[in-house]
Amino acid sequence: MTGEPKRTVLIVGASIAGPALAYWLHRSGFAVTVVEKAGAPRAGGYPIDVRGTAIEVVRRMGILPRLRAAHVDMRLCTFLDADGSEVTSLAPHAVAGSVEGQDLEVRRGDLTASLHGLVRDDVEFLFGNSVATLDQTRQGVDVTFRDGRQRTFDLVVGADGMHSQTRRSLFGPEEQFHRHLGYGIAIFTMPNTRGLSHEFLVWNTPGRAAGLYAVGDSPELHAFLHFHQPEPPTRALRDPAAQRELIASVYAGAGWEVPGIIEAMRDAEDLFFDTAGQIRMPHWSSDRVALVGDAAYAPSFLTGQGSSLALVGAYMLAHALATHDDHTAAYAACERALRPFVAANQSLVDNGGAALFPITAQALEQRNAALRALAALPAAPVRPAHSALALPEMP
Numbered sequence: 001m002t003g004e005p006k007r008t009v010l011i012v013g014a015s016i017a018g019p020a021l022a023y024w025l026h027r028s029g030f031a032v033t034v035v036e037k038a039g040a041p042r043a044g045g046y047p048i049d050v051r052g053t054a055i056e057v058v059r060r061m062g063i064l065p066r067l068r069a070a071h072v073d074m075r076l077c078t079f080l081d082a083d084g085s086e087v088t089s090l091a092p093h094a095v096a097g098s099v100e101g102q103d104l105e106v107r108r109g110d111l112t113a114s115l116h117g118l119v120r121d122d123v124e125f126l127f128g129n130s131v132a133t134l135d136q137t138r139q140g141v142d143v144t145f146r147d148g149r150q151r152t153f154d155l156v157v158g159a160d161g162m163h164s165q166t167r168r169s170l171f172g173p174e175e176q177f178h179r180h181l182g183y184g185i186a187i188f189t190m191p192n193t194r195g196l197s198h199e200f201l202v203w204n205t206p207g208r209a210a211g212l213y214a215v216g217d218s219p220e221l222h223a224f225l226h227f228h229q230p231e232p233p234t235r236a237l238r239d240p241a242a243q244r245e246l247i248a249s250v251y252a253g254a255g256w257e258v259p260g261i262i263e264a265m266r267d268a269e270d271l272f273f274d275t276a277g278q279i280r281m282p283h284w285s286s287d288r289v290a291l292v293g294d295a296a297y298a299p300s301f302l303t304g305q306g307s308s309l310a311l312v313g314a315y316m317l318a319h320a321l322a323t324h325d326d327h328t329a330a331y332a333a334c335e336r337a338l339r340p341f342v343a344a345n346q347s348l349v350d351n352g353g354a355a356l357f358p359i360t361a362q363a364l365e366q367r368n369a370a371l372r373a374l375a376a377l378p379a380a381p382v383r384p385a386h387s388a389l390a391l392p393e394m395p
Contacts, residue, residue, distance in 0.1 A: 006029055006030060006031040007029075007030050007031070007154045007155065007321075008030070008031045008032075008033070008140075008152075008153045008154045008155070009025055009030050009031070009032050009033070009153060009154065009155045009156070009157060009321075010033050010034075010035065010131075010141070010143060010151075010153040010155070010156045010157070011032060011033070011034045011035070011156075011157050011159055012034075012035055012130075012131055012156065012157070012158045012159060012160045012165075012166050013034075013035075013036060013158065013159035013160035013161060013164075013293075013295070014034050014035075014036035014038070014041060014112075014116070014125065014127070014159075015042065015112060015159070015161065015293075015310075016111060016112060016115065016293065016307055016310040016311065016314075017159040017292045017293030017294070017295075017310035017311070017313060017314045018034055018036070018157075018159035018160075018292075018293075018314075019034065019112070019115035019116050019118070019119055019123075020057070020061070020115055020310065020311050020314035020315070021157060021159060021292055021314035021317060021318055022034050022119045022123045023061060023115070023118050023119050023123075024314065024315055024318030024319070024322075024394065025318050025321065025322075026119060026122050026123055027394070028318060028321070028322035028394070028395065029322075030321070032119075032122075032123045032124070033123070033124040033125075033126065033151075033153070034119075034123055034124070034125050034126065035125075035126040035129050035130060035131060035145065036125065036126070036127050036128075036129070036130075037128070037129065037130040037146075038127065038128070039127050039128045040127055041112055041113060041116045042108075042109065042112060043109040043112075043113070044107070044108070044109045044270075045107060045108030045109050045112075046107075046108060046187050046213070046222045046272075047072050047074075047105050047106065047107055047108070047213070047215060047222070048105070048106065048107075048108050048111065048306070048307045049103060049104070049105050049304045049305070049307060049308065050067060050103065050104040050105075050106065050111065050307055050308055050311070051103040051104070051304070051305065051308045052103065052308060052388055053308065053312050053341075053388050053389045053391060054307070054308035054309075054311040054312050055102060055103065055104070056391055057311045057312055057314075057315045057391065058114075058311065060315075060391075060394070061115075061118060062118075063114045063115070063118065066110075066114050067104050067106055067110070067111065067114060068104065070106045070107065070110040070111075070114075071104050071105060071106060072105040072106060072107070072198075072215050072216070073198060073216070074092040074105060074198055074199065074200060075091075075092070075198040075199060076089055076090075076091070076092070076198065076199040076200070077089065077090060077091070077092045077095050077199070077200045077202065078199065078200070078201050078202070079202050079204065079368070079371055080201060080202065080203045080204070080256060081203075081204070081205075081368075082203075082204075082205045082255050082256070083255050083256065084203065084255060084256035084257070087368050087371065087372070088368070088371045088372045088375045089375065090371065090374055090375040092105075092200065094374055094375075095356070095371075095374075107215065108307075111307065126145070129145050129146055129147055130145065130146045130165070131143055131144075131145060131146070131156075131165070131166065131169075132144045132145060132146050133169075134156060134166075134169055134170065134289065136286075136287050136288050136289065139152070140152045140153055140154050140155075140288065141153050141154075141155065141156045141288050141289060143156065154288070154327075155288050155289070155290070155321075155327055156288060156289045156290075157289070157290050157291070157292055157317070158170075158289065158290070158291045158292070158295045158296075159291075159292050159293050159295060159310075159314075160295055161293070161294045161295055161298075162274075162277070162279060162294040162295070162298040164291065164294075164295035166289070166291065166295060167279075167281075167291055167295050167296075170286045170289055171281070171286065174279075177279050177280055177281050178232075178277050178278070178279060179277055179278040179279075179280055180231070180232050180275060180276075180277050181275075181276040181277055181278065181300055181302060181349060182228060182229060182230055182276070182359075183226060183227065183228060183229055183275065183276035183302070183357065184226075184227050184229035184233060184236075184246070184247075184250075184273070184274070184275050184276070185224065185225065185226050185227075185273070185274060185275070185276060185301065186224070186225040186243065186247050186265060186271060186272065186273045187222060187223070187224055187225075187271075187272045188222075188223055188264070188265055188268035188270050188271045188272065189220045189221065189222060189223065189268065189270055190220065190221050190223050190261065190264035190265075190268065191219065191220065191221070191264075192214060192218060192219050192220055192221045194212070194221075196212060196214035196221060197214055197216065197217045198214060198216060198217075199214050200212070200213045200214070202356075203254075203255075203256045203257075203258065204357070204358075204364060205254070205364070206228075206358060206359055206360050206361050206363070206364050207227060207228035207358075207359040207360075208226075208227045208228070208250065208251060208254065209224070209225070209226040209227070209356075209357050210223070210224065210225055210226075210251070210254070210256070210257075210258050210261055211223070211224035211225075211226070212224075212257075212261075223261050223264060223265065223268075225247055225250075225251065225261070225262075225265065226357055227247075227250045227251075228357075228359045229275060232275050232277075233246055233275070236273065237273070237274070237275070240271065240273075243271065243273040244265065244266055244271070247262065247265060247273075248262055248265075248266070276300045276301060276302050277298070277300055278297075278298055278299055278300050278346055278349070279294065279295070279296065279297055279298040280297070280346070281296060281297070283335070284296040284297070284331070284334075284335055285328075285331035285335075287328075288327055290317065290327075290331050290334075292310070292313050292314055292317050293306075293309065293310035293313055293314065294306060294309075294310065296313070297309065297313070297342045297346065299342070299345050299346045299348070299349075300346075300349060302348075302349050303345055303346065303348040303349055305345045305348065308345075309341075309342065309345055312338070312341065312389060312391075313338060313342075315391060315394075316334050316337055316338045316389075316391075317330075317331075317334045317338075318394070319334075319392055319394055319395075320333045320334035320337070321334075322394065322395050323395055337392075338389075341389040355367060
């Protein structure tokens with residue numbers, strides 16, 4: 001039997017949205033190539049959430065049991081004041097707005113490994129490479145890779161994160177679409193010298209937070225430094241040394257164990273630094289090239305919805321392409337169906353998503369009072385801090 005040639009798709013990025021999209025497109029009969037600048041799937045990483053509608057996506061992919069087995073199972077979240085004394089302790093789901101027994105928290109590497117395992121034998125991966133140029137024609141997209149190879153694809157999808165080079169090359173500088181939310185964040189690992197287990201300690205003063213996150217009984221902790229930053233620190237975003245200088249200056253004079261955390265940050269080889277921000281675009285596609293996940297609509301880590309939006313967005317884009325022969329119609333259909341869901345999740349910050357990190361003494365007192373009240377009512381139902389979307393059936 002001979003049929004029509006498979007439509008070819010290049011996906012840029014192999015983190016979460018990219019492999020998820022690759023899975024669904026391959027199932028729908030597309031010939032898929034994924035290019036990733038890293039040399040291999042990225043292991044490790046800090047814990048991330050899979051919530052709400054995204055749970056149904058991973059169930060349909062068949063990886064829900066594996067992710068449930070990898071669930072971090074955080075049991076206690078303790079808030080501390082300036083001198084390290086306890087403000088209150090409560091269940092993590094009450095703080096995060098997750099649904100206990102349904103929503104998941106897993107190491108990023110566990111999710112990416114699960115996604116890659118689904119498609120590694122069916123999809124072409126080009127690790128250690130990236131896109132140098134894209135040239136759209138009536139027949140397709142001519143792609144020149146960093147290693148000099150040239151190929152033509154019917155479609156290209158940028159799944160290359162919040163600082164997407166695909167978006168920059170087609171739509172212009174990130175500054176046009178980036179909404180700074182007024183915070184900076186640093187994440188790294190450090191030795192678990194306190195013997196913490198299944199718990200999260202959060203120290204706060206106005207405009208500054210420091211956290212120690214113990215995943216199970218690991219000998220390492222994920223350290224978090226989260227601070228008010230009214231303007232994006234442009235120089236620090238490009239310079240690791242400047243990042244360390246900025247963070248050290250912000251936390252100068254801090255109490256509790258913060259000085260030791262800062263010292264560990266100076267020596268950390270896995271320091272991740274960025275600002276809290278969102279990507280808001282009027283359109284997520286340009287002719288044959290589309291964006292998905294953080295590249296198109298990053299909600300910021302303050303919402304806890306980045307990974308879930310990536311999974312749901314990949315599913316919806318694949319569904320649209322599978323049900324429309326014309327890519328322009330497919331991209332438009334995906335936007336119509338997905339944009340209200342994206343907007344609702346991005347607005348979580350507007351509705352108090354940053355309330356855990358107050359920047360004034362009065363707001364900090366109000367937050368602490370609210371947390372104590374929440375801890376006093378352990379049986380009270382927690383309203384999920386995310387919205388839902390009815391997923392169509394994949395053809």
